[in-house]
Amino acid sequence: MTTPSPEDVHTPMLTDGDEFRIPTYKLLQQDGTLYEGAEAPHLERDKALRMYQAMVFTRVLDERMLAAQRQGRLSFYMQCTGEEAAVIGSAAALDDADVIMAQYREQGALAYRGFTTDEFMNQLFGNELDYGKGRQMPVHYGSTRLNYVTISSPLATQIPQAVGYAYGQKLAGDGHCTITYFGEGAASEGDFHAALNMAAVHKVPVIFLCRNNGYAISTPTIEQFAAEGVAPRAFGYRMHVIRVDGNDILAVYEATRVARRMAVEDNRPVLIEAMTYRLAGHSSSDDPSSYRSKKEEEAWREKDPLLRMQRWLTDKGWWSEDDEKRLQESMRREVLDTMKRAEKRPPPPLESLVTDVYDEVTPALAEQLDQLKAHIRKYPDAYPKSASQVTGGD
Amino acid sequence: MARMNMLQAINHALDTAMAADERVLCFGEDVGVFGGVFRATSNLQQKYGKARCFNTPLVEQGIIGFANGLAAQGSIPVAEIQFADYIFPAFDQIVNESAKYRYRSGNLFNVGGLTIRAPYGGGIAGGHYHSQSPEAYFAHTPGLKVVVPRNAHQAKGLLLGAIRDDNPVVFFEPKRLYRASVGDVPESDYQLPLGEAEVVKEGSDITLVAWGAQIEVVEQAVEMAEKERVSCEVIDLRTILPWDVETVANSVLKTGRLLVSHEAPLTGGFGAEVAATIQARCFLYLESPIARVTGLDTPFPLALEKEYMPDHLKVYEAIKASVEF
Ligand SMILES: Cc1ncc(C[n+]2csc(CCOP(=O)(O)OP(=O)(O)O)c2C)c(N)n1
Ligand SMILES: [Mg+2]
Numbered sequence: 277m278t279t280p281s282p283e284d285v286h287t288p289m290l291t292d293g294d295e296f297r298i299p300t301y302k303l304l305q306q307d308g309t310l311y312e313g314a315e316a317p318h319l320e321r322d323k324a325l326r327m328y329q330a331m332v333f334t335r336v337l338d339e340r341m342l343a344a345q346r347q348g349r350l351s352f353y354m355q356c357t358g359e360e361a362a363v364i365g366s367a368a369a370l371d372d373a374d375v376i377m378a379q380y381r382e383q384g385a386l387a388y389r390g391f392t393t394d395e396f397m398n399q400l401f402g403n404e405l406d407y408g409k410g411r412q413m414p415v416h417y418g419s420t421r422l423n424y425v426t427i428s429s430p431l432a433t434q435i436p437q438a439v440g441y442a443y444g445q446k447l448a449g450d451g452h453c454t455i456t457y458f459g460e461g462a463a464s465e466g467d468f469h470a471a472l473n474m475a476a477v478h479k480v481p482v483i484f485l486c487r488n489n490g491y492a493i494s495t496p497t498i499e500q501f502a503a504e505g506v507a508p509r510a511f512g513y514r515m516h517v518i519r520v521d522g523n524d525i526l527a528v529y530e531a532t533r534v535a536r537r538m539a540v541e542d543n544r545p546v547l548i549e550a551m552t553y554r555l556a557g558h559s560s561s562d563d564p565s566s567y568r569s570k571k572e573e574e575a576w577r578e579k580d581p582l583l584r585m586q587r588w589l590t591d592k593g594w595w596s597e598d599d600e601k602r603l604q605e606s607m608r609r610e611v612l613d614t615m616k617r618a619e620k621r622p623p624p625p626l627e628s629l630v631t632d633v634y635d636e637v638t639p640a641l642a643e644q645l646d647q648l649k650a651h652i653r654k655y656p657d658a659y660p661k662s663a664s665q666v667t668g669g670d
Numbered sequence: 671m672a673r674m675n676m677l678q679a680i681n682h683a684l685d686t687a688m689a690a691d692e693r694v695l696c697f698g699e700d701v702g703v704f705g706g707v708f709r710a711t712s713n714l715q716q717k718y719g720k721a722r723c724f725n726t727p728l729v730e731q732g733i734i735g736f737a738n739g740l741a742a743q744g745s746i747p748v749a750e751i752q753f754a755d756y757i758f759p760a761f762d763q764i765v766n767e768s769a770k771y772r773y774r775s776g777n778l779f780n781v782g783g784l785t786i787r788a789p790y791g792g793g794i795a796g797g798h799y800h801s802q803s804p805e806a807y808f809a810h811t812p813g814l815k816v817v818v819p820r821n822a823h824q825a826k827g828l829l830l831g832a833i834r835d836d837n838p839v840v841f842f843e844p845k846r847l848y849r850a851s852v853g854d855v856p857e858s859d860y861q862l863p864l865g866e867a868e869v870v871k872e873g874s875d876i877t878l879v880a881w882g883a884q885i886e887v888v889e890q891a892v893e894m895a896e897k898e899r900v901s902c903e904v905i906d907l908r909t910i911l912p913w914d915v916e917t918v919a920n921s922v923l924k925t926g927r928l929l930v931s932h933e934a935p936l937t938g939g940f941g942a943e944v945a946a947t948i949q950a951r952c953f954l955y956l957e958s959p960i961a962r963v964t965g966l967d968t969p970f971p972l973a974l975e976k977e978y979m980p981d982h983l984k985v986y987e988a989i990k991a992s993v994e995f
Contacts, residue, residue, distance in 0.1 A: 410973030
């Protein structure tokens with residue numbers, strides 16, 4: 277006979293988990309002051325300004341690039357607008373050598389780490405200087421220098437990869453962790469569940485940062501999950517979790533700082549759910565007016581994370597209206613000038629079609645490239661991007 | 671008859687199927703109120719209610735697993751996968767489950783009612799993950815049918831045929847033509863047969879086989895070749911699996927030459943299957959090697975998409991090479 281444990285019951289008792297209420301961690305109010313009893317995390321002036329400048333840069337970049345897409349200069353674009361605090365606050369709480377595996381709306385993290393305007397533009401225009409050699413759609417950035425793994429469109433695939441990467445970091449004992457970003461929609465994929473379970477079982481230094489921005493394209497969270505968010509799923513895997521106001525950069529920063537310490541010092545993975553809102557359309561191809569109200573958007577515009585941080589900085593005496601004007605203007609100019617340069621650059625060379633499929637170009641691919649060159653030589657006018665490369669010589 | 675583009679024709683087919691049989695359900699990511707990212711399911715939720723047309727959570731393996739269960743129960747699910755490039759999380763459910771449900775149970779159970787719709791193909795600056803043509807992966811799976819329409823009229827008739835076929839069907843829609851292909855489409859309920867190719871144009875010097883968006887490309891090449899007095903026969907395979915060997919073989923027995931063209935990479939593409947079967951059937955009648963004009967053996971690119979694509983000029987050159995062999 278087994279000894280009954282105090283948890284045994286002898287009448288059916290069902291639970292739906294509603295007894296676990298996950299609070300939302302908040303520090304900063306929209307007017308830039310702290311909630312009563314809240315304490316701001318320790319942030320040096322320079323660091324705070326670095327964070328804020330990354331937010332402004334991201335906002336300016338997004339505005340300009342959406343406009344460029346509308347003008348037909350760029351094929352496609354995705355904005356981070358409204359979610360800058362969630363992305364930049366978390367990136368700022370990491371060591372710059374920690375690895376980032378993002379979804380596609382996290383350009384703010386790259387901006388924070390110092391991806392240059394040229395680097396952004398070269399990818400967006402898929403020119404000869406794009407690290408990805410013009411092979412992927414705009415916003416699929418990557419950087420070894422900044423420990424930012426190249427974006428892949430198939431959703432959630434990066435989440436279990438982050439767990440594997442972090443497991444390797446743990447074995448290497450280098451004191452670093454991996455953060456993976458994803459939307460609340462992507463968290464429905466099987467890969468998300470597989471990742472959380474593996475991370476908990478193998479005690480991996482990984483941070484899962486879910487941007488719960490209310491929508492997956494047109495699908496509202498109410499049609500995405502029956503629970504009140506993504507956070508409660510952590511319990512099922514016995515993982516620590518924290519929900520945070522995603523428009524509050526101080527709270528996001530502090531939550532991620534604590535999570536990182538748990539991950540790196542104790543090999544405990546953490547799930548962070550950042551509650552925020554996708555203020556823009558899903559992408560430049562989307563018009564949200566058919567699935568959500570202007571009123572709802574307005575309510576969230578009132579919670580603009582940039583304005584919130586700006587007010588806090590101003591109160592501290594670290595920022596002024598003049599500073600703001602100067603920064604906005606110089607960033608706008610920089611983005612426009614850089615864009616003009618990038619869009620004029622030629623595309624990657626024809627050879628880039630067949631390189632990187634494998635470590636070396638196979639004989640079959642070399643032959644296919646030769647045939648393609650011969651064909652382009654015959655019809656140079658039909659292939660304006662590459663004709664000059666094959667008719668070269670004299 | 672009404673003028674419709676391919677999306678309207680597909681929407682019309684879904685509407686027709688749902689009106690005719692209340693067991694027909696349409697679901698997938700964003701297909702509810704929004705009507706799908708391409709609007710193929712527009713107004714279906716408004717018309718038939720949330721129980722029959724709805725958004726699913728963002729999980730392809732869930733969508734197809736759910737659809738398999740529904741089909742086993744006797745419903746007629748039409749599941750949308752937002753892009754063919756995102757069908758792979760559901761690969762297990764399709765290849766190991768949909769395709770084998772009937773066989774493994776001795777037909778105690780089957781998912782014959784299932785239809786999976788997915789936009790496929792390049793030409794829209796979509797890069798790796800909004801451009802692929804994955805038909806060959808599925809053509810390697812006995813138990814599935816794989817169908818690809820070339821225009822609006824075909825899309826409606828073939829989709830209705832697929833929904834009513836008692837086998838699981840993967841229906842790939844050429845998204846480049848969604849709005850570009852406009853034609854006269856009957857407003858009535860009609861079906862086109864699965865498993866039957868169509869001779870789109872008769873000719874005597876060479877047979878050209880393609881499907882979906884590639885038919886239009888082949889037709890452009892044919893126009894060029896006919897100016898040089900090469901008489902071309904064009905066959906739209908329409909169903910990739912099981913494919914219509916007879917129609918193609920009879921044509922090649924007549925013309926003595928064959929060219930197959932698809933956007934997917936060369937190696938292991940469905941063109942290889944057509945070539946192998948036809949050389950066995952028509953060996954002594956062939957006057958030149960069977961030609962394949964396809965995408966390169968690389969992932970689908972972006973900046974150099976034009977160079978990658980098996981365009982009309984490449985098809986035209988291959989026609990010339992075949993007749994001059
Ligand atoms: C496997 C897969 N399925 C579908 C898509 C198409 N798709 C791209 S983004 C998206 C919505 C994602 O929503 P969410 O994860 O909430 O991120 P958000 O866009 O809100 O930042 C969908 C369905 C995809 N890219 N990959
Ligand atoms: Mg979302």
